[in-house]
Amino acid sequence: xxxxxxxxxxxxxxxxxxxxxxxxxxxxxxxxxxxxxxxxxxxxxxxxxxxxxxxxxxxxxxxxxxxxxxxxxxxxxxxxxxxxxxxxxxxxxxxxxxxxxxxxxxxxxxxxxxxxxxxxxxxxxxxxxxxxxxxxxxxxxxxxxxxxxxxxxxxxxxxxxxxxxxxxxxxxxxxxxxxxxxxxxxxxxxxxxxxxxxxxxxxxxxxxxxxxxxxxxxxxxxxxxxxxxxxxxxxxxxxxxxxxxxxxxxxxxxxxxxxxxxxxxxxxxxxxxxxxxxxxxxxxxxxxxxxxxxxxxxxxxxxxxxxxxxxxxxxxxxxxxxxxxxxxxxxxxxxxxxxxxxxxxxx
Amino acid sequence: xxxxxxxxxxxxxxxxxxxxxxxxxxxxxxxxxxxxxxxxxxxxxxxxxxxxxxxxxxxxxxxxxxxxxxxxxxxxxxxxxxxxxxxxxxxxxxxxxxxxxxxxxxxxxxxxxxxxxxxxxxxxxxxxxxxxxxxxxxxxxxxxxxxxxxxxxxxxxxxxxxxxxxxxxxxxxxxxxxxxxxxxxxxxxxxxxxxxxxxxxxxxxxxxxxxxxxxxxxxxxxxxxxxxxxxxxxxxxxxxxxxxxxxxxxxxxxxxxxxxxxxxxxxxxxxxxxxxxxxxxxxxxxxxxxxxxxxxxxxxxxxxxxxxxxxxxxxxxxxxxxxxxxxxxxxxxxxxxxxxxxxxxxx
DNA sequence: CTGTTAGCGCTTTCAT
DNA sequence: ATGAAAGCGCTAACAG
Numbered sequence: 001x002x003x004x005x006x007x008x009x010x011x012x013x014x015x016x017x018x019x020x021x022x023x024x025x026x027x028x029x030x031x032x033x034x035x036x037x038x039x040x041x042x043x044x045x046x047x048x049x050x051x052x053x054x055x056x057x058x059x060x061x062x063x064x065x066x067x068x069x070x071x072x073x074x075x076x077x078x079x080x081x082x083x084x085x086x087x088x089x090x091x092x093x094x095x096x097x098x099x100x101x102x103x104x105x106x107x108x109x110x111x112x113x114x115x116x117x118x119x120x121x122x123x124x125x126x127x128x129x130x131x132x133x134x135x136x137x138x139x140x141x142x143x144x145x146x147x148x149x150x151x152x153x154x155x156x157x158x159x160x161x162x163x164x165x166x167x168x169x170x171x172x173x174x175x176x177x178x179x180x181x182x183x184x185x186x187x188x189x190x191x192x193x194x195x196x197x198x199x200x201x202x203x204x205x206x207x208x209x210x211x212x213x214x215x216x217x218x219x220x221x222x223x224x225x226x227x228x229x230x231x232x233x234x235x236x237x238x239x240x241x242x243x244x245x246x247x248x249x250x251x252x253x254x255x256x257x258x259x260x261x262x263x264x265x266x267x268x269x270x271x272x273x274x275x276x277x278x279x280x281x282x283x284x285x286x287x288x289x290x291x292x293x294x295x296x297x298x299x300x301x302x303x304x305x306x307x308x309x310x311x312x313x314x315x316x317x318x319x320x321x322x323x324x325x326x327x328x329x330x331x332x333x334x335x336x337x338x339x340x341x342x343x344x345x346x347x
Numbered sequence: 348x349x350x351x352x353x354x355x356x357x358x359x360x361x362x363x364x365x366x367x368x369x370x371x372x373x374x375x376x377x378x379x380x381x382x383x384x385x386x387x388x389x390x391x392x393x394x395x396x397x398x399x400x401x402x403x404x405x406x407x408x409x410x411x412x413x414x415x416x417x418x419x420x421x422x423x424x425x426x427x428x429x430x431x432x433x434x435x436x437x438x439x440x441x442x443x444x445x446x447x448x449x450x451x452x453x454x455x456x457x458x459x460x461x462x463x464x465x466x467x468x469x470x471x472x473x474x475x476x477x478x479x480x481x482x483x484x485x486x487x488x489x490x491x492x493x494x495x496x497x498x499x500x501x502x503x504x505x506x507x508x509x510x511x512x513x514x515x516x517x518x519x520x521x522x523x524x525x526x527x528x529x530x531x532x533x534x535x536x537x538x539x540x541x542x543x544x545x546x547x548x549x550x551x552x553x554x555x556x557x558x559x560x561x562x563x564x565x566x567x568x569x570x571x572x573x574x575x576x577x578x579x580x581x582x583x584x585x586x587x588x589x590x591x592x593x594x595x596x597x598x599x600x601x602x603x604x605x606x607x608x609x610x611x612x613x614x615x616x617x618x619x620x621x622x623x624x625x626x627x628x629x630x631x632x633x634x635x636x637x638x639x640x641x642x643x644x645x646x647x648x649x650x651x652x653x654x655x656x657x658x659x660x661x662x663x664x665x666x667x668x669x670x671x672x673x674x675x676x677x678x679x680x681x682x683x684x685x686x687x688x689x690x691x692x693x694x
Numbered sequence: 695c696t697g698t699t700a701g702c703g704c705t706t707t708c709a710t
Numbered sequence: 711a712t713g714a715a716a717g718c719g720c721t722a723a724c725a726g
Contacts, residue, residue: 010703021713026705034711053468057413058703060404061718076433077631079426085448086423098447098469101432121400122445229635258635265637284424285632288576288605290612357719368697373721381695405719408702 087304176209183339190235192252232259272337291334434651523556530686537582539599579606619684638681
């Protein structure tokens with residue numbers, strides 16, 4: 001009950017059993033060089049026999065590092081974050097690190113202080129930043145000045161550093177090619193939240209897709225949004241009320257696409273007969289919508305794992321850590337179909 | 348960069364400035380009694396001036412406790428867990444504790460060992476258990492034998508202990524009364540996962556509701572499920588294929604309800620004109636389905652916070668901590684309506 | 695009510 | 711390649 005060590009086994013017990021010094025055991029457990037393989041083996045056997053587990057507090061105190069990674073996120077209810085959590089945990093467990101959760105309200109004025117305090121208090125060995133915190137220049141400056149290491153998931157190009165990203169622009173361009181191949185020429189887009197780099201990449205992918213098909217960009221078909229269900233509803237209502245409404249809508253993410261489908265259903269616009277809808281993310285809900293949603297799969301767990309791996313790697317070998325490209329995948333489901341002869345009309 | 352203490356201020360710096368001993372500072376920071384109010388004030392001023400933050404590792408090591416709470420959960424992608432996370436963090440921050448995430452695969456054979464290992468390694472001062480781990484008798488026994496404290500969220504009656512729960516049976520009974528008041532007499536139910544106490548409570552609430560309305564229980568209208576979208580689809584397909592299909596379906600949770608709506612849409616069964624659908628949980632998606640889902644709101648964040656509070660309370664005053672009832676709320680939306688003259692039929 | 699002393703279990707530094 | 715001793719920053723046990 002709250003005993004600091006689960007088992008009462010300490011490092012000198014292991015040392016005694018293995019017939020070496022404490023320091024040697026320590027070396028083995030920290031993967032330090034300068035230990036003869038046979039010595040290492042002896043120690044490992046002894047440790048296993050006694051079921052030794054180094055006490056994290058003692059380790060941190062003596063070693064002056066916390067073996068702690070802090071996952072910094074903004075949206076506290078999203079299932080996206082849970083995916084990332086799983087990935088970060090995967091990496092941490094493998095490296096005998098632990099992870100703490102650090103929610104931070106991006107829109108609040110003092111969010112930099114909140115994070116700074118948290119860093120001061122827990123002294124994590126590094127942070128994992130998720131969007132849009134990855135692009136908060138004030139925050140990044142602060143972290144640099146404090147010499148706090150961090151890895152980013154899907155940061156904007158200019159803030160790259162180390163972490164994991166995905167070529168969203170290219171993914172969307174490919175998806176657009178698919179839509180075009182179904183015969184669509186009037187394709188609407190509802191943008192993501194302006195704080196997110198993803199919004200820009202996806203918009204650019206949309207433009208690329210139009211250009212590749214020789215379709216002129218029509219600003220009336222592009223509406224602002226914020227990655228939310230509500231903005232999908234609002235955007236779809238506007239688009240479907242146009243004199244020449246689009247026959248397909250690319251929503252900046254799955255939540256927005258769900259909103260589009262909601263609005264369409266309410267007006268009696270059939271999907272995909274009257275209107276094709278595309279999202280981005282491939283949340284679990286994408287399969288569950290009716291009709292199921294065509295979207296781009298973003299492997300968030302994978303990205304969490306990779307970002308954490310790069311972070312931990314950067315502690316040992318700062319030079320080799322970097323920004324890793326993660327593959328995407330187009331998931332074609334039932335919300336897309338051939339362009340109708342006549343554009344969508346409310347009934 | 349991974350310095351153990353954010354600021355280099357230590358307890359004896361504070362002691363010196365306040366003109367007291369280290370131990371007195373320690374007393375103040377741990378809310379121990381036997382400190383004169385004015386001494387306490389002096390210390391607090393000094394600490395604030397120096398911006399002192401106790402080093403967690405040193406605290407844990409010397410105090411033989413970790414100031415750590417472990418959140419144990421099974422479903423690693425659910426947004427339910429994220430809600431609970433937020434609540435637990437709220438409580439932990441207030442008490443200067445930290446939280447670790449401990450995913451555990453309930454269906455895996457060695458999940459008790461996984462958890463035991465985690466406890467041995469990190470020595471959390473307590474665990475927060477979420478369903479269905481709350482009712483894993485082997486696990487609970489193990490924890491008791493190891494003297495590991497825990498609080499449970501929505502455990503079965505017999506495993507109660509301390510934590511937070513909600514009167515789900517009564518909530519469902521009330522919801523059933525609402526459905527009955529709309530004129531429905533043939534009401535189907537798709538059950539939850541059999542490992543979860545919630546499945547039983549919700550089934551019992553369903554039966555209570557029928558009994559209260561003088562409707563005879565019909566076992567053909569009750570199907571097994573597992574809290575998943577898929578089981579909602581399957582259940583609805585069976586129910587809607589019945590010779591006398593129900594005019595309303597109470598799904599054991601929102602995911603299942605989403606599946607029911609999906610299956611209904613596919614068959615051209617209109618909601619709520621032909622079929623009323625009810626869920627349980629009030630996930631964000633409940634608002635986003637079309638039509639929006641009538642359901643029971645379960646305040647998961649609140650429950651997480653309360654469970655953590657009770658856990659922390661039980662460390663200081665084991666006698667006063669207990670199982671706290673959290674209120675529910677019926678959320679009536681668009682998926683329920685008057686019973687049709689004739690039962691739902693596929694078109 | 696307050697202070698002194700002796701560790702907590704590990705890693706560091708510096709020898710060897 | 712290995713070891714001995716000296717702490718890391720805090721709290722427990724005991725004094726006063």
